[in-house]
Amino acid sequence: MEISLLTKILLSIVVINLLVWPLTSKWVESHLEIFLLGVGALAVTISGGWSVKFVYETLNFPVNVAFVVLVVSVIFGNYSRYIFRVLFAFFKRVEPKYSFAILVFVLGLSSSLVSVTVSALVLAEVLKVVSLERTTTVRVTVFACYAIGLGAVLTPLAEPLSLTINNALTGAPHFADFFFLTRHFFWWIVPALAGLSIAAGYCVRKTGTAVQMHIREDKDTYVSMLKRTLHIYMFVAALNLISAGLRPLAQSTIAQLGGKVLFLANAVSVIIDNATLAAIEIVPDIGIKDLMYMVIGLAAFGSMLVQGNLPNIVAAEKLGIKSREWARVAVPTGLWLMGSYFILLSIIL
Numbered sequence: 069m070e071i072s073l074l075t076k077i078l079l080s081i082v083v084i085n086l087l088v089w090p091l092t093s094k095w096v097e098s099h100l101e102i103f104l105l106g107v108g109a110l111a112v113t114i115s116g117g118w119s120v121k122f123v124y125e126t127l128n129f130p131v132n133v134a135f136v137v138l139v140v141s142v143i144f145g146n147y148s149r150y151i152f153r154v155l156f157a158f159f160k161r162v163e164p165k166y167s168f169a170i171l172v173f174v175l176g177l178s179s180s181l182v183s184v185t186v187s188a189l190v191l192a193e194v195l196k197v198v199s200l201e202r203t204t205t206v207r208v209t210v211f212a213c214y215a216i217g218l219g220a221v222l223t224p225l226a227e228p229l230s231l232t233i234n235n236a237l238t239g240a241p242h243f244a245d246f247f248f249l250t251r252h253f254f255w256w257i258v259p260a261l262a263g264l265s266i267a268a269g270y271c272v273r274k275t276g277t278a279v280q281m282h283i284r285e286d287k288d289t290y291v292s293m294l295k296r297t298l299h300i301y302m303f304v305a306a307l308n309l310i311s312a313g314l315r316p317l318a319q320s321t322i323a324q325l326g327g328k329v330l331f332l333a334n335a336v337s338v339i340i341d342n343a344t345l346a347a348i349e350i351v352p353d354i355g356i357k358d359l360m361y362m363v364i365g366l367a368a369f370g371s372m373l374v375q376g377n378l379p380n381i382v383a384a385e386k387l388g389i390k391s392r393e394w395a396r397v398a399v400p401t402g403l404w405l406m407g408s409y410f411i412l413l414s415i416i417l
Contacts, residue, residue: 070320075316083336090392098390100375101302101303104302104309104375111310111312111314112312115313115314115315117312117315126305126312127305129305130300130302131301133378137296138294138297140185140186140189140190141293142293144288145288155194165269169266171268172212172261173262175215176212176218176219178219179215179216179217180220180222180223183227184227185382189386191212192209192387196386204271206393207267207268210401211265212264213371213380214368214398215265218260218368221257221367222249227343231343232346232347232350233249233350236347241352242352252356256360256364260405260409267401303381307381310340310375314339318336318345328361328410331364334362335369338375339375346362346366361413364409368406369402372401373399374389380394
């Protein structure tokens, strides 16, 4: 899709604002969903994407995610006493450095079989009732969200990214079935999950023994559940606006790339929904090498900013983690993942 030079310049300015303001403005950091909605609406206006159908799609797009958030919140709220007993028994028997490593690894791997939203909510509920220092909570959350985002790539069940890729490759020459992504990416993803799990365990190594950990009952009210659900609805709607608004810019730039350059260019998945980028980049006859660079790049970069991936949004909203808190941990982690994957892909492929 060809767009005018003016449109490219204006959309590029939108991208810069999406990257800069959440990390430099306290107001934006505290009202991130409102900022993203406004910038997303501006991007759609610049690219000329408004229509009645698009407005309906934008309003409908977050409904499933918001519904899952509300249902899981109600379940945890009403059955917290029993859930917390199980958590306490687990953390009492297993040292924190091992229990949190196990938690992150299990959430990462199981996210390929359940919704990433559910995985992120379980993570947030656990961290909300286990007494950890604030910095430790943020670090564990970031590592776990990276693990959830990476693990979700393994099957088309968990998130739109893997579903988009799998659907695009069902025909010749790949004839992708349910386990296509698992076969090609399992041994690329699992070592990263293990590394992130070890990092999470290392963060809580000074917590002491399991006996010194405290489980506190912190029951949400229905008002707070609805408020959180509304915030997440706004976040997801904003992601849809941003992705639609910036799609013409991505189509005129990233879609023309391949291999290592495509891997690096997919860093824009920190602000554009990775499923949107996948839909732009993927073609039925894509080579396995380019597919590897594309998928791993999209999965590895997504958690560098709060707005970059759905699990980030859900967990950060539930735990009250701000943009700058997130970025301090997530950006170095993302750069480490990026560098490691880039070197390994360059050597092996």
